[in-house]
Amino acid sequence: MTALAHVPTTSGQSAVPPPAPRRGRRRLLPYLLLLPGAAWLFLFFALPLLQLAAASLYDPSGSLSTGYSLTWAFGNYPDALQAYWPHFVRSFVYSAIALVIALLMGYPLAYGIAQKAGRWKNLLLVCVVAPMFTSFLVRTLAWKTILSDNGWLVGLLRDVHLLGADGRLLATPFAVVLGLTYNFLPFLVLPLYASLERLDPRLLEAASDLYASSWAAFRRVTLPLSMPGLIAGTLLFFIPATGDYINAELLGTPNEYMIGNVIDSAFLVRLDYPQGAALSFLLMAAILAVVFLYLRRAGTEEVL
Amino acid sequence: MRQMGAKAQERDTPAGDLRLANLTKRFGIFTAVDDLSLTIPQGSFFALLGASGCGKTTTLRMIAGLEEPTSGQVLLGDRDIARLRPYKRPVNTVFQSYALFPHLDIHENVAFGLRRRGIRKVTEQVDRMLALVQLEGYGRRRPAQLSGGQQQRVALARALINHPQVLLLDEPLGALDLKLRRQMQIELKRIQTEVGITFVHVTHDQEEAMTMADTVAVMNAGRIEQLGAPADLYEYPATAFVANFLGQSNLLAGEAAGSAGTDVPVTAHGVRFSVPADRARTDRGPVYLGVRPEKLHLVDSVAQVPSGHQHVEGVVTDASYVGVSTQYLIRTGWGSEISAFVANTGAGRQLPVGAPVVAHWDARHAFLLPREAGADSDRTTPLLDEQPPVGALS
Numbered sequence: 001m002t003a004l005a006h007v008p009t010t011s012g013q014s015a016v017p018p019p020a021p022r023r024g025r026r027r028l029l030p031y032l033l034l035l036p037g038a039a040w041l042f043l044f045f046a047l048p049l050l051q052l053a054a055a056s057l058y059d060p061s062g063s064l065s066t067g068y069s070l071t072w073a074f075g076n077y078p079d080a081l082q083a084y085w086p087h088f089v090r091s092f093v094y095s096a097i098a099l100v101i102a103l104l105m106g107y108p109l110a111y112g113i114a115q116k117a118g119r120w121k122n123l124l125l126v127c128v129v130a131p132m133f134t135s136f137l138v139r140t141l142a143w144k145t146i147l148s149d150n151g152w153l154v155g156l157l158r159d160v161h162l163l164g165a166d167g168r169l170l171a172t173p174f175a176v177v178l179g180l181t182y183n184f185l186p187f188l189v190l191p192l193y194a195s196l197e198r199l200d201p202r203l204l205e206a207a208s209d210l211y212a213s214s215w216a217a218f219r220r221v222t223l224p225l226s227m228p229g230l231i232a233g234t235l236l237f238f239i240p241a242t243g244d245y246i247n248a249e250l251l252g253t254p255n256e257y258m259i260g261n262v263i264d265s266a267f268l269v270r271l272d273y274p275q276g277a278a279l280s281f282l283l284m285a286a287i288l289a290v291v292f293l294y295l296r297r298a299g300t301e302e303v304l
Numbered sequence: 305m306r307q308m309g310a311k312a313q314e315r316d317t318p319a320g321d322l323r324l325a326n327l328t329k330r331f332g333i334f335t336a337v338d339d340l341s342l343t344i345p346q347g348s349f350f351a352l353l354g355a356s357g358c359g360k361t362t363t364l365r366m367i368a369g370l371e372e373p374t375s376g377q378v379l380l381g382d383r384d385i386a387r388l389r390p391y392k393r394p395v396n397t398v399f400q401s402y403a404l405f406p407h408l409d410i411h412e413n414v415a416f417g418l419r420r421r422g423i424r425k426v427t428e429q430v431d432r433m434l435a436l437v438q439l440e441g442y443g444r445r446r447p448a449q450l451s452g453g454q455q456q457r458v459a460l461a462r463a464l465i466n467h468p469q470v471l472l473l474d475e476p477l478g479a480l481d482l483k484l485r486r487q488m489q490i491e492l493k494r495i496q497t498e499v500g501i502t503f504v505h506v507t508h509d510q511e512e513a514m515t516m517a518d519t520v521a522v523m524n525a526g527r528i529e530q531l532g533a534p535a536d537l538y539e540y541p542a543t544a545f546v547a548n549f550l551g552q553s554n555l556l557a558g559e560a561a562g563s564a565g566t567d568v569p570v571t572a573h574g575v576r577f578s579v580p581a582d583r584a585r586t587d588r589g590p591v592y593l594g595v596r597p598e599k600l601h602l603v604d605s606v607a608q609v610p611s612g613h614q615h616v617e618g619v620v621t622d623a624s625y626v627g628v629s630t631q632y633l634i635r636t637g638w639g640s641e642i643s644a645f646v647a648n649t650g651a652g653r654q655l656p657v658g659a660p661v662v663a664h665w666d667a668r669h670a671f672l673l674p675r676e677a678g679a680d681s682d683r684t685t686p687l688l689d690e691q692p693p694v695g696a697l698s
């Protein structure tokens with residue numbers, strides 16, 4: 001205590017006074033470092049978002065040629081939902097099914113690479129990431145070729161009667177879900193791998209020593225400890241998959257169109273900006289709601 | 305706590321002795337454990353002592369079920385458990401790294417084994433166990449919030465709560481600092497006496513093994529070199545390895561040519577010594593004559609050597625004062641160095657480096673060990689060993 005009491009008096013007369021201006025600059029430094037990123041976010045995220053919000057409330061009777069006026073037309077939202085709710089449902093159903101399939105494939109894959117691959121670990125990781133080196137579009141077009149009606153796969157399936165004589169793979173919900181699963185799988189596997197890689201195998205030995213069967217050890221030790229990666233992975237998979245329109249466009253028909261296709265056509269084909277903007281906000285709200293509920297249930301402790 | 309011991313015994317069918325029979329483990333061409341057989345009586349505190357890589361941890365892991373033996377049996381009572389999955393064995397382990405579950409609090413860590421066996425009401429037992437390891441009130445903390453010593457005690461509680469027939473301890477004190485290690489050694493011994501469970505303790509620390517265990521097995525290259533009570537191992541080691549691993553020894557290379565009456569005469573470096581026949585592991589051929597450094601007494605001249613004592617003449621080449629004793633290095637007439645610890649009783653004086661000196665010992669304190677024909681030089685443990693000599697500093 002005495003030492004503390006001394007500090008103010010001695011520092012007043014000391015040869016090296018506290019460098020007040022420098023400390024001030026140091027306090028500013030984090031904000032200065034934030035500046036470029038913040039400016040970027042403001043210019044290219046916040047402003048466009050505001051613009052989009054405004055567009056969603058434009059008078060729906062306007063057009064690109066006659067011009068739009070902001071009439072606070074909140075009716076755009078119920079109207080858009082009324083017209084396209086099946087596409088919303090389809091988006092969530094497709095990406096949910098794709099997520100389940102991706103989890104069933106991705107978890108064992110991530111676990112295998114992280115814990116069992118030994119010296120093959122890096123090679124296998126490269127294999128997971130390698131498809132990313134070609135563009136999303138090219139990969140999806142490749143699937144279009146593989147699944148095409150006169151491709152070898154459909155031929156083979158028809159020959160073994162897994163598919164009827166006029167059965168097809170392309171332009172079905174199956175193809176769209178397959179495309180979603182394939183395209184977003186690495187986003188699920190990589191965060192899962194990262195958290196499973198940190199899992200200490202000695203913890204599994206300890207669990208097994210304490211009467212946990214392999215399944216119990218997985219449920220009580222591996223799964224909870226991989227939760228951060230699992231949550232991050234499912235979000236990174238589910239959010240872009242729900243908003244995706246390329247897979248439905250290239251591998252499906254209008255019957256498989258998801259909400260992304262509707263927004264795409266509202267902006268680029270039908271030029272109905274107010275509706276496109278309203279649908280965009282509805283999609284955003286729906287995804288946020290799902291993510292929020294998910295985080296509440298999955299236990300936010302590991303994430304936040 | 306006595307109830308717990310009684311309960312553990314109830315569950316033991318005929319006898320709860322742990323027996324290893326011809327246990328062997330090979331990794332590729334490397335034999336980690338080589339045809340090991342031993343019996344660990346129920347309720348004893350047994351230590352497997354050896355340098356790293358001697359096979360002691362592999363032996364422990366085979367008892368736990370974490371490693372499958374290449375051949376041989378692990379018998380608990382009359383039951384061979386060698387091929388049972390680890391979670392089916394009435395054996396629990398305190399791991400070297402503790403391996404506490406980081407996502408569970410202390411209470412759930414300790415309750416883990418009980419819950420896996422379908423026991424619902426665990427709170428009372430967990431609290432009792434936390435009290436036993438003196439961690440009352442820590443139940444809601446996470447492992448990362450505890451110190452190393454506290455984590456170690458949680459690991460112990462987590463294993464003990466299951467009342468295993470055998471508790472395995474894999475260098476559990478290795479990560480603790482010296483003072484805490486001493487404290488935990490005493491505590492572990494207390495707990496073992498209280499619960500009456502067989503403890504099998506693996507360690508490379510000879511002092512730790514001697515402090516705690518009733519029986520110590522010294523392992524080397526996958527085999528047991530010697531097994532016995534700590535005092536027996538120290539006073540009458542069976543091999544040169546044990547003589548040097550357990551404390552320090554001066555080993556003079558010599559030749560013996562059969563016993564003469566109750567003594568075995570030995571010629572080393574042209575000098576004749578003798579060792580009582582009951583202190584000789586062999587009585588002919590190449591031998592080591594061994595004497596512990598603290599059994600050597602230093603005097604100025606041969607005239608002062610009492611009758612019945614053997615002696616060696618030499619010159620002091622190094623003297624280290626370590627408080628309880630002074631540790632001398634003495635160069636003998638034939639050039640090798642022996643070490644002698646002189647207790648700092650206040651009598652006698654410090655000998656300067658260069659002083660001529662006569663080291664003598666009671667013949668009954670010496671021992672005779674077989675020596676491989678090739679090993680011609682004397683062996684003495686380095687004076688400035690990193691491990692304190694047994695008995696000198698504890």
